[in-house]
Amino acid sequence: xxxxxxxALIAVVALGGTLALAACGSSSKSSSSSSSSSASAKTxxxxxxxxxxxxxxxxxxxxxxTQAGEADQPVYIPPYTYAEANGIAxxxxxxxxxxxxxxxxxxxxxxxxxxxxGLKYSNGQPLQASDFLTAVERSIKIxxxxxxxxxxxxxxxxxxxxxxxxxxVSGITTNDSTGEVTIHLVAPYGAFENALAFQAYSPVPxxxxxxxxxxxxxxxxxxxxxxxxxxxxxxxxVKNPYWTPIPGIQSGYASKIEAKISSNTTASALSVxxxxxxxxxxxxxxxxxxxxxxxxxxxxxxxxxxxNSTYYFFMNQKAKPFSSMLARxxxxxxxxxxxxxxxxxxFFVPGCFFxxxxxxxxxxxxxxxxxxxPNATGNITEAKKLVQQSGxxxxxxxxxxxxxxxxxxxxxxxxQFLNQIGFKATEKIIADATYFPTTGNLKLNPQTGFDDYxxxxxxxxxxxxxxxxGDAITPVGNLNTSQVNDPTINSKVNMLxxxxxxxxxxxxxxxAEYETLEKYVADxxxxxxxxxxxAPEFVSDRINQSVLVFQPINGYWYNTFALK
Amino acid sequence: MSVGxxxxxTGTEFSAELFxxxxxxxxxxxxxxxxxxxLRRNKAALAxxxxxxxxxVLCLLAxxxxxHIAHTGxxxxxxxxxxxxxxxxxxxxxxxxxxxxxxxxxxxFLGADPNGxxxxxRLLYGGRNSLEVGFVATLITMVLATIVGLVAGYSRGLIxxxxxxxxxxxxxxxxxxxxxxxxxxxxLGGIGPIHGNSLLVPAFVIGFVFIPYVAKPIRGQVLxxxxxxxVDAARVQGLSHLRIMATEILPNLAxxxxxxxxxxxxxxxxxxxxxxxLGAGVQPPNPSxxxxxxxxxxxxxxxxxxxxxPGIMLVVAVLSINVFGAxxxxxxxxxxRVRIGR
Numbered sequence: 001x002x003x004x005x006x007x008a009l010i011a012v013v014a015l016g017g018t019l020a021l022a023a024c025g026s027s028s029k030s031s032s033s034s035s036s037s038s039a040s041a042k043t044x045x046x047x048x049x050x051x052x053x054x055x056x057x058x059x060x061x062x063x064x065x066t067q068a069g070e071a072d073q074p075v076y077i078p079p080y081t082y083a084e085a086n087g088i089a090x091x092x093x094x095x096x097x098x099x100x101x102x103x104x105x106x107x108x109x110x111x112x113x114x115x116x117x118g119l120k121y122s123n124g125q126p127l128q129a130s131d132f133l134t135a136v137e138r139s140i141k142i143x144x145x146x147x148x149x150x151x152x153x154x155x156x157x158x159x160x161x162x163x164x165x166x167x168x169v170s171g172i173t174t175n176d177s178t179g180e181v182t183i184h185l186v187a188p189y190g191a192f193e194n195a196l197a198f199q200a201y202s203p204v205p206x207x208x209x210x211x212x213x214x215x216x217x218x219x220x221x222x223x224x225x226x227x228x229x230x231x232x233x234x235x236x237x238v239k240n241p242y243w244t245p246i247p248g249i250q251s252g253y254a255s256k257i258e259a260k261i262s263s264n265t266t267a268s269a270l271s272v273x274x275x276x277x278x279x280x281x282x283x284x285x286x287x288x289x290x291x292x293x294x295x296x297x298x299x300x301x302x303x304x305x306x307x308n309s310t311y312y313f314f315m316n317q318k319a320k321p322f323s324s325m326l327a328r329x330x331x332x333x334x335x336x337x338x339x340x341x342x343x344x345x346x347f348f349v350p351g352c353f354f355x356x357x358x359x360x361x362x363x364x365x366x367x368x369x370x371x372x373x374p375n376a377t378g379n380i381t382e383a384k385k386l387v388q389q390s391g392x393x394x395x396x397x398x399x400x401x402x403x404x405x406x407x408x409x410x411x412x413x414x415x416q417f418l419n420q421i422g423f424k425a426t427e428k429i430i431a432d433a434t435y436f437p438t439t440g441n442l443k444l445n446p447q448t449g450f451d452d453y454x455x456x457x458x459x460x461x462x463x464x465x466x467x468x469x470g471d472a473i474t475p476v477g478n479l480n481t482s483q484v485n486d487p488t489i490n491s492k493v494n495m496l497x498x499x500x501x502x503x504x505x506x507x508x509x510x511x512a513e514y515e516t517l518e519k520y521v522a523d524x525x526x527x528x529x530x531x532x533x534x535a536p537e538f539v540s541d542r543i544n545q546s547v548l549v550f551q552p553i554n555g556y557w558y559n560t561f562a563l564k
Numbered sequence: 565m566s567v568g569x570x571x572x573x574t575g576t577e578f579s580a581e582l583f584x585x586x587x588x589x590x591x592x593x594x595x596x597x598x599x600x601x602x603l604r605r606n607k608a609a610l611a612x613x614x615x616x617x618x619x620x621v622l623c624l625l626a627x628x629x630x631x632h633i634a635h636t637g638x639x640x641x642x643x644x645x646x647x648x649x650x651x652x653x654x655x656x657x658x659x660x661x662x663x664x665x666x667x668x669x670x671x672x673f674l675g676a677d678p679n680g681x682x683x684x685x686r687l688l689y690g691g692r693n694s695l696e697v698g699f700v701a702t703l704i705t706m707v708l709a710t711i712v713g714l715v716a717g718y719s720r721g722l723i724x725x726x727x728x729x730x731x732x733x734x735x736x737x738x739x740x741x742x743x744x745x746x747x748x749x750x751x752l753g754g755i756g757p758i759h760g761n762s763l764l765v766p767a768f769v770i771g772f773v774f775i776p777y778v779a780k781p782i783r784g785q786v787l788x789x790x791x792x793x794x795v796d797a798a799r800v801q802g803l804s805h806l807r808i809m810a811t812e813i814l815p816n817l818a819x820x821x822x823x824x825x826x827x828x829x830x831x832x833x834x835x836x837x838x839x840x841x842l843g844a845g846v847q848p849p850n851p852s853x854x855x856x857x858x859x860x861x862x863x864x865x866x867x868x869x870x871x872x873x874p875g876i877m878l879v880v881a882v883l884s885i886n887v888f889g890a891x892x893x894x895x896x897x898x899x900x901r902v903r904i905g906r
Contacts, residue, residue: 266865288661289866339643343678345661377644403843405862406661412679412849413641426761429848431748 041547041562046256049279049556050268054232054261057214060199061139064146066283069199070555071235071259075122076202076220077249079113079132079181080193082458082551084250084560087306088358090551091458093193093504094248097127097203097221101193104503108188111196115179120242121205122225129174131203132181136169137161139200141210146456149466150195156184187496193504194457223252223559234260237558253547253562266290273298275540282535282555288345294538301541304347304534308356308552309454310463311340311348313414313528314439314481319447321392321423322482328525329370330390334383334421336413337374340530343409348531350374353518354463356532358552360507361460361514369522374531380420387422397425400449402435410530411450418448440478451481452533457553459507460514461500464493468521471495484526492517595819595896602895609891616884619877623695626688633670634682638689639849642680647671656680662866675869677859683873690851691877697767697846698833704771705828706821709778714809714817716779717786728783735776740838742773747844766845770835777831778824785820789813819896826889830882837878853878 055068060076063069081096083089095101098113105111119127136155139147140162152158156171171184185192195201208218215231224237237257245251260277262268265284271277273294280286282305286294294302315322315331322328337350352368355361368374387393397418401411411427418425428449430438439446456462466472470485471494492499492513499517502510521527537550542563549560603609622629630637643657649667656676657663663676666683674683716727734742746769754760755768789795790813798808839845840854848855853874860870 287862287865289863291660292662292866336644339641339657339680342643342657342659342661346659406678408848409679412639413643415849416639416641416679419639427848428760429843431843 041253041544042564043253043562044255045563046258047254047279047543047561047563048258048260048277049281049561050260050262050271050277051281052261052263052265052268052284055214055235057212058217058226058229058235059142059213060202060204060217060220061135061144062142062212062214063199064144066555067281069553070558071237072199072217072220073222073551073554074224074252074558075217075222075226075237075240076199077222077246078197078199078202079115080197081249082197082553083248084549084551084557086549090549091308091358091360093197096197096246096249101505102196104505108190108501108503109185110182111185111192112180112182115181115203116244116246117179119221119244121219121221122240122242123205123219124242125205125219127203127221128176128206129179129181130176131205132201133169133172133174134206134208135200135202135204136172138204138208138210140169142212144200146198147200150198150456151200154185154189154192154195156186188501190501190503190506191457191459191461194459194462197457223249224257232261234258250547250549250557250559252559253544254558257558257561269294269538272538272540275542278540278543279556279561280536280538282537282550285345285347286536286538291345298538298541301543301545302536302538305537305550306349306356306358306552307454307533307535308358308458309452309533310351310354310356310529311344311410311450311452311531311533312354313448313530314446314451315448315526315528316446316481316483317485317526318483319445321387321390321395321397322448324390324392325525326386326390327392327395328528330383330386330421331418331528332525333370333372333386334378334380334417335528335530336378336417337530338377339413340410343406343413344531344533345406347534347536349534350531352522352529354468354521354527354529355460355514355518356455359455359458359460359463360511361518363515363518366515366519369519369525383421393422395423397423397447399425399427400435400439400446401427401429402432402450403429404432407450414448414450437477439481440474440476442473442475442478442483446481448528449481451527453479454533455553459504461493464489464514464517465500468526469493469495469497482526484521486524486526488520489517599892599895603891606891606894609888609894612884612887613891616881616888619691619881619884620695623688623691626685626692629688630682630685634673634685635671636682636685638681638686638851640681642676642682645680662863663870665867665869674873675867677856677870678863678867683856683869686851686856687853687873687877690853690856690874691881693763693846693850693852694833694836694840694854694878695881697763697770697836697852698829700764700767701770701774701832701836702825702829704768705774705778705832706825708771709775710782710814710817710821712775713779713782714786714813717783718790718805718809718813720787724783728780731776731779734773735780737773739773739835740842743769743835743839744842744844746772747839747842751844751847761847761850763846763850766836766839769839769844770832773835774828774831778828781824782817782820785817786813789816823889823893823896826885826892830885830889833878833885834882 051067053067055071056065057063057068058071060072077096079096079098080093083092083094097115099116102111102113115127115129139151152162155169157166157169160166161169173182202220204218215229217226223240223243225240227238228236239252239255266287269280269286269290272280315328317323341348341350352372352374353363399411399415401408408429415425415427439449453467466479468484468489470490472480473483491497499510544562544564547560547562549557551557645656646653657680661678663678664672665675672682677683712727716724747766750765751760758764795812798812836845837854840852841858845854846852856874857871863870
């Protein structure tokens with residue numbers, strides 16, 4: 001799930017791009033693509049995983065964080081899900097509880113699919129098609145934090161239901177006898193298949209309370225079910241006795257998964273190093289001071305995983321100095337990306353394009369604009385010249401940043417860099433919880449600062465539609481913090497833009513167009529991209545890494561945890 | 565006055581010294597001069613006072629050190645640079661973000677921080693910031709607390725009640741919680757024309773939260789002083805209340821105020837370090853001993869110098885002020901016995 005929290009959006013109606021399977025291999029640091037070899041994997045046993053942060057909710061209709069998505073992933077299979085494979089192969093959408101990919105009407109506004117027969121919840125109750133409607137209505141009522149982007153504005157009748165003007169979501173019809181579900185959208189949205197892969201769309205039994213049931217989440221259909229939840233402390237997952245095997249979804253190796261919370265990440269990392277715990281949560285940071293030990297003693301069970309997460313400095317085109325393209329180019333040319341990677345403890349791949357390496361449309365192998373080498377230290381002399389040419393030398397700049405490490409250190413560096421190339425920069429560091437709402441307020445009109453975006457799903461429209469489209473600029477909760485409003489980009493990724501409407505299943509056909517757009521965005525220096533996040537895969541020597549699957553959206557597939 | 569003479573046990577009289585009670589002063593020796601003599605004899609207090617003076621001077625010379633010895637500023641990042649350590653080229657910050665330790669040379673004498681900034685340079689500039697905040701905060705506390713305590717103790721009645729309750733409200737909040745709340749909110753918007761990044765913001769916050777700690781004792785002393793005969797005499801002479809407070813009562817508070825100054829300075833420096841550690845004091849990238857400790861906490865296993873260096877400096881500074889302050893308090897104590905050479 002995302003690190004960058006969505007806030008309310010104006011009606012986002014989008015036609016998504018199709019999901020590409022274009023080989024977009026990043027550096028050798030990315031997780032290697034591996035086909036799960038179950039031959040050597042042992043079944044049974046208990047696997048322990050430590051988390052630094054407890055899931056915000058274990059209820060599929062209420063969660064938002066990666067920790068929660070990871071826990072729910074093997075418990076609540078949605079109608080569609082992602083292939084259990086590492087790397088870009090893991091971004092392919094496949095049927096989950098549905099029998100096949102949805103049938104999409106010619107106008108792109110109607111989706112229909114059938115649920116597989118004979119499926120049962122973890123309490124033995126049989127699945128009915130109408131349970132899908134229950135799940136959607138429940139997610140609206142709770143409400144699901146991402147519902148304002150991926151649920152309410154998309155489905156006909158969802159808005160009326162959310163406001164209490166209707167007692168059901170009129171745009172969803174179901175047939176319990178055939179298992180068919182039909183969804184009518186407000187407007188074509190090509191990425192709707194990706195939306196159907198959110199756990200919020202996983203069916204739940206009728207009668208499930210319409211409130212956040214994190215401590216006692218509803219039964220689901222998945223290889224595992226919850227057992228022994230101690231809020232903010234631990235939870236356990238055990239095999240679901242009513243699970244019916246589904247092609248493409250591993251039925252699970254370990255009998256039990258125990259998740260424990262430990263806010264002391266140093267202690268967590270040491271416990272995995274010493275084999276007293278099995279898995280270190282990838283969303284936590286391994287203290288850099290421990291890395292030498294880990295590399296020396298456990299390099300065979302440690303590696304870096306590529307995430308679909310871009311880190312950048314936004315540059316507001318509507319305010320000086322970054323209303324000048326030369327000023328923006330100075331930042332692109334002068335940034336020391338390897339230095340920023342070191343500030344991130346080395347968990348960064350330096351880069352210059354907006355889409356991350358595992359996202360369709362990332363122009364793999366293409367040179368960066370302005371002769372930039374992302375692995376070089378930046379050309380300060382050229383940057384200073386560009387600032388002088390822009391006429392913005394001496395311009396006061398406020399640089400916004402978050403408190404937590406290493407984001408604050410990124411901004412420390414960036415502020416010093418801006419001063420070095422000729423601006424008069426000062427920092428403003430604010431609390432993490434208020435950072436994005438603050439920079440997303442157009443009244444503030446922030447000039448520049450830290451930003452990052454982690455995919456909601458592996459479809460480039462997720463990045464472009466919210467961060468670069470002109471119609472995504474909103475008075476509050478604005479994610480297009482650079483206020484990019486370019487007609488060339490808008491014609492493709494605004495609502496009803498040419499790329500926006502393309503269904504997910506046809507994404508491979510428009511990958512080249514996204515690559516062209518990426519180069520255009522880079523040439524215009526719209527964003528100060530400096531790298532793509534990596535995460536640590538660090539496990540004990542009990543874990544069979546040959547079958548372990550890490551999915552860039554929700555993290556580890558727990559049903560691929562296996563002991564040697 | 566009691567006068568004593570004594571012998572050294574050899575039958576020789578020595579009459580060069582008189583032992584006097586502090587309250588019984590020979591003519592021509594004022595109480596402050598007496599206090600200074602007492603202080604001079606307190607070698608420990610003087611030594612620690614000297615240490616603090618050395619710290620202040622070193623911090624004032626930070627720009628000289630930065631430009632002539634370290635050749636870098638306090639905020640200059642050198643993340644990917646290489647330097648020679650023991651003849652071997654070494655990254656200032658390693659690929660996994662571990663900064664170099666003390667080189668004991670002019671460059672990175674005490675090592676670098678994760679942003680590749682020179683710790684020694686930041687230590688001195690941080691000391692300037694910490695001491696500046698401490699001094700200004702102490703000044704704010706002492707001035708406002710003296711005024712509030714004086715007015716409250718002298719006025720009594722409604723004014724005293726109102727001021728005392730206001731002090732109680734401030735006092736009721738734990739100092740750090742109140743400091744963090746004020747520091748965070750004011751850091752964003754500033755105070756009037758004062759920018760949020762200004763050092764005056766944490767100075768004001770710290771000065772404000774410590775007012776009750778000084779105002780209340782002063783008020784207590786004023787309550788006693790206002791009943792003294794010299795105050796009655798001043799009233800009878802027709803002096804205004806303001807004049808009485810300024811000319812009759814305030815001078816008698818001088819000793820109390822002097823004793824409080826080093827105490828509050830030490831507390832102000834400590835509180836500034838704490839607030840800066842929590843992100844509510846000196847704002848980045850400006851260094852202070854508190855922000856330096858905060859920056860280094862996550863790197864303790866691999867780069868303990870990040871925490872030790874500013875931590876030791878903070879301890880030495882506060883300890884030296886406290887010991888010197890204790891010496892000043894003892895010197896000003898009217899009940900102390902003292903030898904006076906004739």
